[in-house]
Amino acid sequence: xxxxxxxxxxxxxxxxxxxxxxxxxxxxxxxxxxxxxxxxxxxxxxxxxxxxxxxxxxxxxxxxxxxxxxxxxxxxxxxxxxxxxxxxxxxxxxxxxxxxxxxxxxxxxxxxxxxxxxxxxxxxxxxxxxxxxxxxxxxxxxxxxxxxxxxxxxxxxxxxxxxxxxxxxxxxxxxxxxxxxxxxxxxxxxxxxxxxxxxxxxxxxxxxxxxxxxxxxxxxxxxxxxxxxxxxxxxxxxxxxxxxxxxxxxxxxxxxxxxxxxxxxxxxxxxxxxxxxxxxxxxxxxxxxxxxxxxxxxxxxxxxxxxxxxxxxxxxxxxxxxxxxxxxxxxxxxxxxxxxxxxxxxxxxxxxxxxxxxxxxxxxxxxxxxxxxxxxxxxxxxxxxxxxxxxxxxxxxxxxxxxxxxxxxxxxxxxxxxxxxxxxxxxxxxxxxxxxxxxxxxxxxxxxxxxxxxxxxxxxxxxxxxxxxxxxxxxxxxxxxxxxxxxxxxxxxxxxxxxxxxxxxxxxxxxxxxxxxxxxxxxxxxxxxxxxxxxxxxxxxx
Amino acid sequence: xxxxxxxxxxxxxxxxxxxxxxxxxxxxxxxxxxxxxxxxxxxxxxxxxxxxxxxxxxxxxxxxxxxxxxxxxxxxxxxxxxxxxxxxxxxxxxxxxxxxxxxxxxxxx
Numbered sequence: 001x002x003x004x005x006x007x008x009x010x011x012x013x014x015x016x017x018x019x020x021x022x023x024x025x026x027x028x029x030x031x032x033x034x035x036x037x038x039x040x041x042x043x044x045x046x047x048x049x050x051x052x053x054x055x056x057x058x059x060x061x062x063x064x065x066x067x068x069x070x071x072x073x074x075x076x077x078x079x080x081x082x083x084x085x086x087x088x089x090x091x092x093x094x095x096x097x098x099x100x101x102x103x104x105x106x107x108x109x110x111x112x113x114x115x116x117x118x119x120x121x122x123x124x125x126x127x128x129x130x131x132x133x134x135x136x137x138x139x140x141x142x143x144x145x146x147x148x149x150x151x152x153x154x155x156x157x158x159x160x161x162x163x164x165x166x167x168x169x170x171x172x173x174x175x176x177x178x179x180x181x182x183x184x185x186x187x188x189x190x191x192x193x194x195x196x197x198x199x200x201x202x203x204x205x206x207x208x209x210x211x212x213x214x215x216x217x218x219x220x221x222x223x224x225x226x227x228x229x230x231x232x233x234x235x236x237x238x239x240x241x242x243x244x245x246x247x248x249x250x251x252x253x254x255x256x257x258x259x260x261x262x263x264x265x266x267x268x269x270x271x272x273x274x275x276x277x278x279x280x281x282x283x284x285x286x287x288x289x290x291x292x293x294x295x296x297x298x299x300x301x302x303x304x305x306x307x308x309x310x311x312x313x314x315x316x317x318x319x320x321x322x323x324x325x326x327x328x329x330x331x332x333x334x335x336x337x338x339x340x341x342x343x344x345x346x347x348x349x350x351x352x353x354x355x356x357x358x359x360x361x362x363x364x365x366x367x368x369x370x371x372x373x374x375x376x377x378x379x380x381x382x383x384x385x386x387x388x389x390x391x392x393x394x395x396x397x398x399x400x401x402x403x404x405x406x407x408x409x410x411x412x413x414x415x416x417x418x419x420x421x422x423x424x425x426x427x428x429x430x431x432x433x434x435x436x437x438x439x440x441x442x443x444x445x446x447x448x449x450x451x452x453x454x455x456x457x458x459x460x461x462x463x464x465x466x467x468x469x470x471x472x473x474x475x476x477x478x479x480x481x482x483x484x485x486x487x488x489x490x491x492x493x494x495x496x497x498x499x500x501x502x503x504x505x506x507x508x509x510x511x512x513x514x515x516x517x518x519x520x521x522x523x524x525x526x527x528x529x530x531x532x533x534x535x536x537x538x539x540x541x542x
Numbered sequence: 543x544x545x546x547x548x549x550x551x552x553x554x555x556x557x558x559x560x561x562x563x564x565x566x567x568x569x570x571x572x573x574x575x576x577x578x579x580x581x582x583x584x585x586x587x588x589x590x591x592x593x594x595x596x597x598x599x600x601x602x603x604x605x606x607x608x609x610x611x612x613x614x615x616x617x618x619x620x621x622x623x624x625x626x627x628x629x630x631x632x633x634x635x636x637x638x639x640x641x642x643x644x645x646x647x648x649x650x651x
Binding site for chain 1: 582583584589623624625628639642643646650651
């Protein structure tokens with residue numbers, strides 16, 4: 001018979017894991033709440049929060065009218081898109097019902113992000129049968145600073161990650177079922193192919209996941225991989241050719257040629273360092289588990305996906321790319337981490353109560369470390385500020401607004417803290433930002449023509465046509481694939497009653513022409529960026 | 543001929559996990575499952591050779607891109623840039639990993 005002290009000690013042992021699991025779940029659920037607050041703020045914000053959102057809305061509007069947004073950018077209104085249409089098509093029904101609103105695409109992107117997190121949790125649950133571990137894996141994905149920044153935006157990236165994740169999880173389900181039952185499940189594999197197809201036609205970056213899926217299939221059964229790769233490539237190619245034919249070749253120019261951008265090594269290295277610092281636990285756990293699989297068991301689809309996604313994240317160094325290029329790797333790392341930790345927990349449980357408890361503490365402690373690594377939260381309400389104080393974190397950040405067209409401005413207090421550093425994404429837009437957006441729109445409505453604006457939102461707000469897609473124009477200009485003479489003529493003739501600059505991402509001759517023909521009349525700050533409003537120079541001033 | 547260790551392990555696990563069903567069915571299922579899972583899989587050794595081949599391809603490619611650019615731009619620069627250094631480091635690592643996979647033989651990749 002055990003002494004009493006040992007019995008009570010045992011009950012403490014039994015209570016400790018629950019305490020740690022509860023703490024980890026609480027903190028990651030808090031991140032989910034933060035995510036929800038940010039998403040809710042964005043859903044009610046009627047202008048571009050991230051540069052490019054408005055052009056995604058324009059693509060959606062065009063598709064809702066049955067038009068393809070891959071057009072001749074040399075001709076008025078000089079508009080074209082560089083992204084495939086699946087995400088926009090998913091938003092089209094909402095635009096039909098509710099009109100061209102920013103919240104439509106943000107909602108679809110948000111739902112896509114939540115589905116991805118659920119798929120991650122499901123993948124871990126299938127393998128570990130521990131609900132709390134599965135929940136933590138899914139929540140750890142949502143808690144990533146990058147997922148937080150990009151998830152609720154009107155951008156197609158997270159929708160692509162959703163299809164990628166669904167494809168790989170389904171691939172694992174199919175192969176496990178096939179190996180268990182000893183027969184092929186082609187219908188299941190067809191669903192995988194469908195998800196891969198949709199991922200690629202949501203955003204081109206999904207090619208890496210397509211490669212990972214086929215590498216996995218090849219390792220398991222080379223002949224079968226080739227048998228599936230040929231028709232898959234055929235369907236993708238025929239679709240590509242059909243869209244290209246329907247757009248007189250502008251699909252190829254705008255989605256492929258325009259995306260060949262200069263590579264900036266410093267940008268890639270900086271982003272890799274930041275990604276590693278923010279997701280250290282996930283990266284270590286996933287990498288060690290992938291190495292373990294390489295040497296001691298068969299490579300799983302998740303491990304191959306993770307490695308390929310990390311390698312592909314190098315493309316984040318391209319001009320115009322950024323942190324979102326790491327999100328696929330984060331999704332794969334979250335799944336691998338969950339499964340690896342499940343193995344550790346099983347190992348601990350097999351070695352008795354004490355080892356079982358210690359391994360649970362170890363795993364939950366690692367999740368808590370990961371939660372600390374990605375710390376981010378708005379502090380714009382007294383309760384949120386108090387929480388930050390209680391966690392011994394800063395309650396505000398001081399940064400200067402970004403500007404490309406005005407004198408530098410002094411630092412301002414931002415009620416948002418982020419371990420990734422406070423940039424433009426993450427802080428919640430407020431009433432002041434909406435008022436600023438309305439002021440800029442008022443400048444557009446004062447004129448008779450649409451504005452030559454770097455954000456689409458101001459023209460959309462006052463029902464004017466959207467003129468050009470600046471970053472796409474710049475990409476094509478840098479690749480020598482655009483003739484800007486008509487656009488230059490309209491600018492020198494001062495045919496646009498308003499010009500609105502944000503980051504001045506236009507080709508240099510366009511900027512020079514605007515500088516020679518327009519004067520700045522107002523500087524308006526919105527979402528941490530100084531927007532410059534310009535009107536045609538009066539004849540008296542040349 | 544004696545089966546390799548991983549195959550024997552597979553047989554053993556397969557039989558153990560199917561305890562409770564009829565012996566005849568167990569044998570059939572396990573044989574079928576084993577045949578299915580081991581169906582012309584890529585082995586660790588083949589994967590290692592593949593890694594080593596890729597590393598050579600990357601190394602050649604890292605230098606070939608300079609050659610290609612110089613033939614286009616008529617300005618050959620023999621300096622190795624940061625991206626090339628990263629590519630060569632990656633290739634060296636890949637070659638090493640490939641080398642270490644060779645002794646693992648016919649185990650499935």
